[in-house]
Amino acid sequence: MTNLPAYLRPFVLGVLEGSDVRVDRLGEIDLYRPPGRARGGAILFVHGGPGPANLEVMPRDWPVYKGYATAAARRGVVAAVVDHSLIRGLDQLVVAADEVEAAVAVLRSDPRVDPDRVGLWFFSGAGLLAGEWLDSRPDWLRFVALTYPLLATPPGVDDLVTAAEVIGKHKDLPVLLTRAGLEREELAGPVAEFVSAGGAALDIIDVPKGHHGFDMLDHTEESRAAVTKALDWAIAHLGEEPGDDGKLLVPPPTKKSTARRAPAKAAAAVVKETPKPVATTPAPAPSQPTLPPEPAPVASKPAEPVVPVASTPLADLGIATVATVTADTPAARVIGREHAAYAAHDLEAFLAMYSPTARILLADGSELKGRRFLREFYRPRFAAGQCKTEVVQKLMLGEWVVEHVLAYDDGEALPQLALYRVVDGLITDVEFRV
Numbered sequence: 001m002t003n004l005p006a007y008l009r010p011f012v013l014g015v016l017e018g019s020d021v022r023v024d025r026l027g028e029i030d031l032y033r034p035p036g037r038a039r040g041g042a043i044l045f046v047h048g049g050p051g052p053a054n055l056e057v058m059p060r061d062w063p064v065y066k067g068y069a070t071a072a073a074r075r076g077v078v079a080a081v082v083d084h085s086l087i088r089g090l091d092q093l094v095v096a097a098d099e100v101e102a103a104v105a106v107l108r109s110d111p112r113v114d115p116d117r118v119g120l121w122f123f124s125g126a127g128l129l130a131g132e133w134l135d136s137r138p139d140w141l142r143f144v145a146l147t148y149p150l151l152a153t154p155p156g157v158d159d160l161v162t163a164a165e166v167i168g169k170h171k172d173l174p175v176l177l178t179r180a181g182l183e184r185e186e187l188a189g190p191v192a193e194f195v196s197a198g199g200a201a202l203d204i205i206d207v208p209k210g211h212h213g214f215d216m217l218d219h220t221e222e223s224r225a226a227v228t229k230a231l232d233w234a235i236a237h238l239g240e241e242p243g244d245d246g247k248l249l250v251p252p253p254t255k256k257s258t259a260r261r262a263p264a265k266a267a268a269a270v271v272k273e274t275p276k277p278v279a280t281t282p283a284p285a286p287s288q289p290t291l292p293p294e295p296a297p298v299a300s301k302p303a304e305p306v307v308p309v310a311s312t313p314l315a316d317l318g319i320a321t322v323a324t325v326t327a328d329t330p331a332a333r334v335i336g337r338e339h340a341a342y343a344a345h346d347l348e349a350f351l352a353m354y355s356p357t358a359r360i361l362l363a364d365g366s367e368l369k370g371r372r373f374l375r376e377f378y379r380p381r382f383a384a385g386q387c388k389t390e391v392v393q394k395l396m397l398g399e400w401v402v403e404h405v406l407a408y409d410d411g412e413a414l415p416q417l418a419l420y421r422v423v424d425g426l427i428t429d430v431e432f433r434v
Contacts, residue, residue, distance in 0.1 A: 008057065009216045010032070011067025012223045021073040028083040029059045029103050032073035033112055041117035041142065041238030042078040042107050045069055046100055048124025048150065049086035056428040058083045064216040068121075068231075075235050080107045083247035086125055090157045096369050097129050097160060101356040108140065117238050121145040128153055131161035137170040138424075144369045145176040145230060148183060148212045152190035168201035174237045175201060178230050181208035205229055329396045335403075338427060342389070347382045351375055355426040363416060363432040399423060 014340060022033045034040075045068050047059035059065055060081040065143045069079035082103035085092035108115040119142045122130045127149025134144060146163075167175065175198065179191055207214050207226045214223045257411055266317060334358045341349035360368040368377055381387065388408040391417075395402045406413040414434070421429035 005052065006213055006217060007051070007055075007059070007062045007064070009063065010219070011063045011068055012215050012219050012227055013071055021070050026106060028060075028099070029106055030069070030081045031107070031110065032069040032079040032081075034073045034076050034078065036076075037112075038076075039112055039114050040077055041119070042080065042110070042113040043069075043072050043119045043234055043238070044100075044103060044107055045079065045081045046084070046120065046122045046126040046129060047071075047081070047087065048122075048126045049084075049092075049096070049124065050089045051087040053078065055087065061240060062214075062216075068215075068227075071227075071231055072235070073230065075147055077238055078107070078110060078113050086129075089133065090125065090128075091153060092126055093153075093160065094158050096126075097132065098356045100129055101124075102370070105357055116140045117142050119143040119145065119234055119238055121147070121234065122157065123147045123148060125150045126165065127151045127180065128160060131163040131166055134163055134173070134175065135161045135166040135169060137173050142239070143176065143234060144172040145178070145234055147178040147230065148180045148187070148210075148214070149191065149194075150176070150187055151194050152186075160167050164190065167194060167198040171201065173201075176203045176205065176230060176233050178205040178207065178226055180204060180210040180212055180214050182211045184212050187212065203233065205233075214365060261324045329398070329401075330425070331399050331401050331420070332394070332396045334422045334425060334427065335401045335420050339389075339391070345382050345385060345387055347379060350378070350382075353427055355423070357429045358426070358430070360427055360430040361432065363434045 020035050024031045024033065036414070047062075047065055051059070060083050065081045069081050072079035080103065082100060084096040084103070085097040086096035091244070104118065107113060108118055116139070118140050119291075120130070120133055124147075124402055127146050130144055130146055130149065130150070133141060151163050153162070177191070177195065177198075179195075183191065195204065205226050205365050207218075207222055209220065209222055210226065215227050218399075338350060338353040341347075341353065351374055354371050354374060356371045356376065357369070358371060360374065362368070368374055388412075390406040390408070391403050392406060393404040399422050401422070403418045404420050405416050407416055408414075417432045417433040419429075419433075420427055
């Protein structure tokens with residue numbers, strides 16, 4: 001065992017494989033499904049980084065993450081492990097943040113998962129990704145767990161939200177820290193600051209004789225007890241504790257709203273160029289790249305309110321008669337914030353309104369997919385100040401917002417029809433038609 005690289009050493013709880021847990025591979029995500037057909041909570045395990053230069057096995061195939069996920073699935077929850085770009089280097093931090101958000105969306109959409117009961121578990125370098133979730137605290141997030149985390153961004157690396165600055169911001173969010181007593185010095189200092197800032201908001205499991213990576217390096221009773229206790233804590237905070245007969249000892253909590261405020265991302269690099277008509281009257285730029293204030297409603301002729309419906313197909317909306325309405329909806333408020341960020345030339349606040357897997361179909365037939373490509377696409381336009389659009393009329397239908405807009409990208413007014421879909425507080429689909 002000592003000849004193996006650390007990441008390939010066995011998980012401290014032993015080899016946890018068997019026919020009782022089914023593993024499905026979906027792109028970069030492995031889903032571990034428990035026996036039975038019941039719908040329940042879920043945990044996303046987020047590996048650290050960067051990995052060694054000669055890495056041959058991606059993290060989701062490491063025994064440690066396979067072990068955690070299998071152990072969780074055997075306790076009755078759906079577990080997932082995602083391969084993300086942080087394994088290639090800390091310069092991929094922003095990209096990794098988007099990839100983890102996309103993995104969350106995939107996990108919550110799984111038919112075996114209750115989308116209101118999901119926990120996130122960060123290891124090592126992935127601790128740098130945890131701050132945004134501690135800050136935004138979407139209603140479906142039942143806990144955040146950190147195991148031997150890196151909590152201070154090294155010099156020269158794009159910074160995200162620092163966990164120590166936001167720990168305790170949401171009093172109802174359980175947070176667990178598992179810390180190694182023999183942690184490396186450069187990690188131990190920021191962890192101590194995090195503990196000091198967290199106070200009563202933190203639950204802590206100490207492994208006094210544990211090293212960084214104790215769950216694969218230190219095969220001791222102390223390590224096994226710490227991992228087991230952390231799993232117990234996570235399962236309990238999902239609101240379900242399977243007994244020997246497979247029944248829940250703790251009933252699931254009452255469902256909560258799933259609307260979330262997406263954390264703003266730090267800027268990434270590399271960009272393309274293309275048109276985008278999406279903004280209202282310009283608003284003053286915010287001092288930080290956070291969500292801008294609610295914009296003032298666009299002046300329009302009064303009309304009869306339209307009763308929102310649950311969902312309308314995109315094709316039907318495209319041929320609908322667009323009438324101005326005075327009614328407001330959650331989807332319309334999200335679009336309003338997106339418009340205000342666009343008018344204020346605040347790229348990161350603008351992107352924060354979009355799902356990491358958002359799809360935009362432009363009037364010329366080209367298509368953009370994913371927040372990273374939106375950043376590349378819109379950066380030149382924001383930099384050039386080409387962000388002027390006037391909303392003439394709009395219609396709200398459930399999760400859809402349809403607008404008749406005049407885009408002034410080239411100085412002349414170009415009329416367009418813009419169709420937006422908002423799910424769980426984020427824009428998932430946009431289509432422009434001329």
